[in-house]
Amino acid sequence: MQCVKCGAKAVYYSVYSGHSFCAKCFMKSVEQRVRATINRxxxxxxxxxxxxxxxxxxxxxxxxxxxxxxxxxxxxxxxxxxxxxxxxxxxxxxxxxxxxxxxxxxxxxxxxxxxxxxxxxxxxxxxxxxxxxxxxxxxxxxxxxxxxxxxxxxxxxxxxxxxxxxxxxxxxxxxxxxxxxxxxxxxxxxxxxxxxxxxxxxxxxxxxxxxxxxxxxxxxxxxxxxxxxxxxxxxxxxxxxxxxxxxxxxxxxxxxxxxxxxxxxxxxxxxxxxxxKVRVGSCKYCGEPTSRDVCRACELLEVLGVTS
Amino acid sequence: MQCVKCGAKAVYYSVYSGHSFCAKCFMKSVEQRVRATINRxxxxxxxxxxxxxxxxxxxxxxxxxxxxxxxxxxxxxxxxxxxxxxxxxxxxxxxxxxxxxxxxxxxxxxxxxxxxxxxxxxxxxxxxxxxxxxxxxxxxxxxxxxxxxxxxxxxxxxxxxxxxxxxxxxxxxxxxxxxxxxxxxxxxxxxxxxxxxxxxxxxxxxxxxxxxxxxxxxxxxxxxxxxxxxxxxxxxxxxxxxxxxxxxxxxxxxxxxxxxxxxxxxxxxxxxxxxxKVRVGSCKYCGEPTSRDVCRACELLEVLGVTS
Missing domain, CATH: 3.40.50.620 (HUPs)
Structure with missing residues (x-):
């Protein structure tokens, strides 16, 4: 099988796209999709x-x-x-x-x-x-x-x-x-x-x-x-x-x-x-953002008798 | 095990409620839950x-x-x-x-x-x-x-x-x-x-x-x-x-x-x-409600050359 992009020997077949890629073009394709996600x-x-x-x-x-x-x-x-x-x-x-x-x-x-x-x-x-x-x-x-x-x-x-x-x-x-x-x-x-x-x-x-x-x-x-x-x-x-x-x-x-x-x-x-809309305030112990009075982290640490 | 309701011999244990029931009380419990759904x-x-x-x-x-x-x-x-x-x-x-x-x-x-x-x-x-x-x-x-x-x-x-x-x-x-x-x-x-x-x-x-x-x-x-x-x-x-x-x-x-x-x-x-909100109109063939021009049923029947 040949790479759909450059005709070189393909090493990967994508079930999703139905295309085969060589290593270099495969990596480019991943990078392009990540860029597309970032832009979109x-x-x-x-x-x-x-x-x-x-x-x-x-x-x-x-x-x-x-x-x-x-x-x-x-x-x-x-x-x-x-x-x-x-x-x-x-x-x-x-x-x-x-x-x-x-x-x-x-x-x-x-x-x-x-x-x-x-x-x-x-x-x-x-x-x-x-x-x-x-x-x-x-x-x-x-x-x-x-x-x-x-x-x-x-x-x-x-x-x-x-x-x-x-x-x-x-x-x-x-x-x-x-x-x-x-x-x-x-x-x-x-x-x-x-x-x-x-x-x-x-x-x-x-x-x-x-x-x-x-x-x-x-x-x-x-x-x-x-x-x-x-x-x-x-x-x-x-x-x-x-x-x-x-x-x-x-x-x-x-x-x-x-x-x-x-x-x-x-x-x-x-x-x-x-x-x-979620109401987010600050944890009364650590000041980190939370939708509760005491954040989950402080709650856990408190239960354990461990303070951060 | 005894029925939680009447004390008779239990035949069913509900993992959800943690209770055991005899056949009669089990059936009553199902009926009550159906009624509760209907009312709620x-x-x-x-x-x-x-x-x-x-x-x-x-x-x-x-x-x-x-x-x-x-x-x-x-x-x-x-x-x-x-x-x-x-x-x-x-x-x-x-x-x-x-x-x-x-x-x-x-x-x-x-x-x-x-x-x-x-x-x-x-x-x-x-x-x-x-x-x-x-x-x-x-x-x-x-x-x-x-x-x-x-x-x-x-x-x-x-x-x-x-x-x-x-x-x-x-x-x-x-x-x-x-x-x-x-x-x-x-x-x-x-x-x-x-x-x-x-x-x-x-x-x-x-x-x-x-x-x-x-x-x-x-x-x-x-x-x-x-x-x-x-x-x-x-x-x-x-x-x-x-x-x-x-x-x-x-x-x-x-x-x-x-x-x-x-x-x-x-x-x-x-x-x-x-x-x-979903816009719902009538199928142009059968008049049944649909969110499309032609409903799925008519579309299928049409593809098959079968008319209802």
């Missing part, structure tokens, strides 16, 4: 101070690489990266090294922070305190809430006006599906490519890879020669996401286009959700 | 002419039985039943006999109609015409669209002001999930217990069993001594629904409450969808 949804402003939430995994490597290229079109914008170490032994070490290496290559400044630094305890320590106190919440719940807080707090310190995350099509379809299965309409309606509303104190998050299937972010990283080695989080088997991932891959196999259809549906729902 | 969502008006869409399967038997009881509270209302024979050999025979028998027992008048009567052809004939003409639509697509048309046309002839259908919690959760997987936001937003808007020419449909799990409609029918024998439609394996049913049962097994959470989410979405 106006993810960035010319003067943005963009902070990439990096993990060292394939998606965030691909994100950093493409955003570094795109940023050249926005001479008024600045770019840096932020990595959060949850302190799970052996899990983030590779990502920390790889993020440093890639940011050096791309000429992006990297800031490192950790649960320990921000909250006084690592994730395993928090999980073990929770067990002692009989708090029956999974590690993924703590991690999700605290990572969100960590990224927002550090991004503000860095003067960020946007945080870019590496969520790909698969992640977003999984999240939309999980929100429906949990009956969480509010989260389902918030799941657009860009926040429908801006809240004081919360740095808006954008997801430039939202329409790129995981298969393609992996392939892009592979063609770039990036290490694909990923340490699986020891807690991953606890999460409903892991279950939804397999189910969705099965359905996609039989009905190609399903992941895309779900994400498009979430887009339309979130556009509708824009009209539902 | 105002499914019926005092002067309604209610037509039950019956199939002879367990759900529609349970529906007819409970509605016949509830109707006694609405002396101004009338009740009748309607069955549609798709003409699939061997499939509907039992349902036709059983519906007649049950309606006689309940003192409800039953009207029978068929695809043949209304459209000139049975479903298998339509499927074979479609194959000859190279129309690549599954039998379930034809059946769904034509059954909907058949029920509306005959219900109007019967002077109906409401059509009640036997959709249970499982059906509704499957439909919501399918709509998301297909990216069909419009249908997802329309999926409430009751139409959010009334359209001229379309008899509003209500779903009194919407919050009763399939397991419980089956058990109710079993305790009533109703025949549970159901002939599986020979086309069922073609449908995506069959796939979604298994997936959802798997998830429900691991996360009890998921079906309910999905249906509640669909409720909230459809309440929001109420604000999205």
């Amino acid at each position: 949804y106006k993810l960035f402003d010319p003067e943005d101070r963009i902070v990439i939430a990096i993990s060292g995994g394939k998606d965030s490597q691909v994100l950093a690489t493409i955003i570094a290229k795109v940023e050249k079109d926005f001479p008024g914008a600045t770019l840096s990266a932020l990595i959060v170490d949850e302190g799970v032994p052996g899990y983030r070490d590779f990502g920390l090294r790889r993020s440093k290496e890639l940011c050096d290559e791309l000429g992006i400044e990297l800031t490192t922070t950790s649960f320990k630094e921000l909250f006084g305890y690592s994730l395993p320590e928090i999980v073990s305190i929770a067990e002692q106190k009989g708090v029956s919440l999974g590690a993924c719940t703590f991690c999700g809430i605290l990572r969100r807080r960590a990224i927002n707090v550090k991004a503000k310190e860095l003067g960020a006006t946007k945080v870019a995350t590496g969520h790909n099509l698969d992640d977003e379809a999984q999240t939309a599906l999980m929100n429906l299965l949990r009956g969480d309409v509010v989260r389902l309606l918030r799941l657009g490519p860009k926040p429908v509303e801006e809240f004081p104190g919360f740095v808006p998050r954008v997801k430039p890879l939202r329409y790129i299937p995981e298969k393609e972010t992996t392939l892009y990283a592979y063609f770039k020669g990036y290490p694909l080695y990923e340490v699986e989080c020891p807690y991953v088997r606890e999460s409903m996401r892991d279950e939804i991932r397999s189910i969705l891959n099965e359905i996609e196999g039989r009905h190609p286009g399903t992941k895309y259809a779900i994400v498009r549906a979430a887009d339309r729902l979130s556009a509708m959700g824009a009209s539902l | 969502y105002k499914l019926f008006d005092p002067e309604d002419r209610i037509v039950i869409a019956i199939s002879g399967g367990k759900d529609s038997q349970v529906l007819a039985t409970i509605i016949a009881k509830v109707e006694k509270d609405f002396p101004g209302a009338t009740l009748s039943a309607l069955i549609v024979d798709e003409g699939v050999p061997g499939y509907r025979d039992f349902g036709l006999r059983r519906s007649k028998e049950l309606c006689d027992e309940l003192g409800i008048e039953l009207t029978t109609t068929s695809f043949k009567e209304l459209f000139g052809y049975s479903l298998p004939e339509i499927v074979s015409i479609a194959e000859q003409k190279g129309v690549s639509l599954g039998a379930c697509t034809f059946c769904g669209i034509l059954r909907r048309r058949a029920i509306n046309v005959k219900a109007k002839e019967l002077g109906a002001t409401k059509v009640a259908t036997g959709h249970n919690l499982d059906d509704e959760a499957q439909t919501a999930l399918m709509n998301l997987l297909r990216g069909d936001v419009v249908r997802l937003l329309r999926l409430g217990p009751k139409p959010v808007e009334e359209f001229p020419g379309f008899v509003p449909r209500v779903k009194p069993l919407r919050y009763i799990p399939e397991k419980e409609t089956t058990l109710y029918a079993y305790f009533k001594g109703y025949p549970l024998y159901e002939v599986e439609c020979p086309y069922v394996r073609e449908s995506m629904r069959d796939e979604i049913r298994s997936i959802l049962n798997e998830i429900e097994g691991r996360h009890p409450g998921t079906k309910y959470a999905i249906v509640r989410a669909a409720d909230r979405l459809s309440a929001m969808g109420a604000s999205l």
